[in-house]
Amino acid sequence: MAEETRATTSGESTPAPSEGPSHGHRPAPRGPRPGGPGGPREGGRKYFRRKKVCKFCVEKIESINYKDVRLLAQFVAESGKIVPRRLTGVCTPHQRRLSSAIKQARNIALLPFAGRAN
């Protein structure tokens, strides 16, 4: 499955692979789904999934800095976890930088390590 998602994010014109409903009931965190509606909505029976794109590639954001909390918070779930690439569509090089930035931000108490426990 990971192979398939990689193929879509790499920007080829292949349509989104129909992976069945396994995605459907996944507890989607408030990670970014760039753009408009995705998934089965508006009465349509058909399963339609938007092709996920890397936010950093599309918007040409080069610097992923630990100080930019507002940017990083988009890729952190409510529980404080880093949202996986397969859900956000971030490409591998950017996810690598993103995760290290998030970890730095956690260290300096800009982002939580885990949840809103307090």
Next chain:
Amino acid sequence: MNRAYELMFIVRPDMVEEDLDKLISTLETAVSSTGGTVKSVERMGKRRLAYTVRRFHDGVYVLLTAEGGGGLIHELERRLRVTEPVLKFLTVRIDEEQKRLDKIKKIRDARKKAPPAPAATAEGGETAAVTA
């Protein structure tokens, strides 16, 4: 050996302004005495911490950028560690990242001037595929 560093630290919120001034000035003298230069000191003000640190919910963030060798950071971190009101600190080396950003910017500017070549550059492979 000249490297650029960014040192962010948090002091406790009930610290008096003058004490913070004193702390920053001692850090500055420590930087200059170890042969480095202070580029800037930015007080980011009081912020809510994402988790409690030593039973504090808020902290005053200070960002200090300096240039110098590794010994400089060693000294600064030692000082911060022994300074009681400092809750947390983080040092990040920023010159290499800056170099990378400059390189990308250069490539992008060159591309803007010249007709767009479909050459895939380092790290631009993804973008190139999207625009193609």
